[in-house]
Amino acid sequence: MTAAARFFCADAALERGDTLAGTAPYGTVWVLIEYRGGWPSNGFDGLDLAPEIKGLVFGAAQKVRARILLIRRHGRLLPGDGPRRWAVLRHGADGAGRQVWGTWSRDQDLTGVVPALDAPGEPGHPPVVLVCAHGLHDVCCAVRGRPVGRALSERWPHLVWECTHVGGDRFAANVVVLPDGVYYGGLAADSAVPTVEEHLADRVHADHLRGYTDLFPPQQAAVAAVLRSAGPAGRHAYTVESTVRDDDLWRIRLTGRPPRAAAFDVEVRARRTPPYRLTCHGTAPSSARTYEVTSLRAL
Template identity: 35%
Template sequence: MTRACEHPDGSHTGAVPNLASATVGARLWLLVEYDGPWPSHLESFELPERISKLVQRALERGIRPQLIRRPGRRARPQEQDLRVLVGYAVGPNPWLASGVIAGPEDLDLDALVAGVVPESCILEDEPVFLVCTHAKRNACCARIGLPLARTLAENWPDRVWETSHVGGDRYAANLVCLPHGIFYGSMSQAAAIAAANAYRSGEIILDRYRGRAGIPEPLQAVEHFARTHTGERSVGAVAVESSRSDGDVTEAIVRCGDVRFQVVVEPSVLQAPCGTACAEQITTYRLVSLDRLRPVRYATPALT
């Protein structure tokens, strides 16, 4: 059943805080092209047998499965080889690879789990952009996502895909940038183009930035506040070196370029501007403190 919401006040415009909301369980990705109807939940396995088996194998290994299709007119699904993309969105050197397979057993998902490109795939040298348009999951994802996907595809026709549910319907339209797994939400067409251009240049735009997938939400918040404080935009320039939690409070040491900070955050619950299926209460994060750490200086031993 499609979840719909009524937004007379123009929600999904970025008014609701969306920081630290990227999907935590998405460090490994499997994208399967399928032009047929998408079920509301992939784990229901209401798909052709080959795709259902591939989705099941992915779920058993902790891999995030997604259905994808090109923006625009739908082609009638035919029995043919499957086009797939696999993504390893872990650490400072993520990668994305693509291939065409005859069946689910032809894709070595254990290799992906180990961080190795499966033999049936080749590395991609350009980023890929996913826009959630999953109408059976939430009507707003299709209503806002479809025109956004078409606009992005006009700029990068070979790098943009519509995709099934990515998490966070209340933040539609959602944009995912692979291979890093960078999430944006509440995207207008202009904001999506700006975010895609920035990512192609190795940068992040903090406006409507949800975080990086696969990272615990408190640490996504830590990164967000460190970037806000320093203005650091480079995708790989910010890293959490260590962290600890005491109840709801999380303290972390964060490196921004050559500078390190101690950042403390805690959750904060806000009432959304519209009480709908898409947005009721929103859990976000509040910055408690952010302090620059002095570099450790070691004394030079005296020569004898």
């Protein structure tokens, strides 16, 4: 009798045709901490740091709803290969991206994150491209993420980092561009490079787009639908003008910058999927919330 085939959540999601659009977690501030050793399954929380330092950084991040991610270069530099880096990245309400970077060699050095979270940060830094490769959190993140991390690192060695869990294991490989706050999913080595290349040229495509992190899920789905209909556009080519909710139905108006159409009216309906096994480690089936575009009209 043969053993049952191993379950991979990303394979199952592809077979089901799970919807990507509308699945990016909300957020506008991120803390990145370079850690070259093995990552605990719970990321920053599991690091062997001085408890008072860890508590200080976590508390400051929590106050501004910042997400803390561990990062490392693909191929893992050894612990002694120069100082490790930390960063605070922020996506402003005006769409501008700002960053603060520092280095650390002792736990105490990470306290620099705290004032950086209160500072506006500096514009003009190159974007940061993160690839989730957190295998202890979910197997698919390593199996699918590391080949993507390798391909992107070979193309943009100074922009790309592997990172801990970003959410949406079943959409591996996941790539996040910061501080733009753009999530892409379902990527492979051959699709990741052109996707990121287009993004860096300020042309966001609907294919592989999970969403913009400063928007809520139905708004993310509306933007993806407009990009699919009207073609790729810049990260800030469309603005959410209004959002009206009626139970599980959202009516969203997007306004475009010239030469785009003046506006689009998009209707999005939320639905629950049947229960599925959504992660590699989770054994109990769970239902996911999806956002289906039921109407799109250019004005």
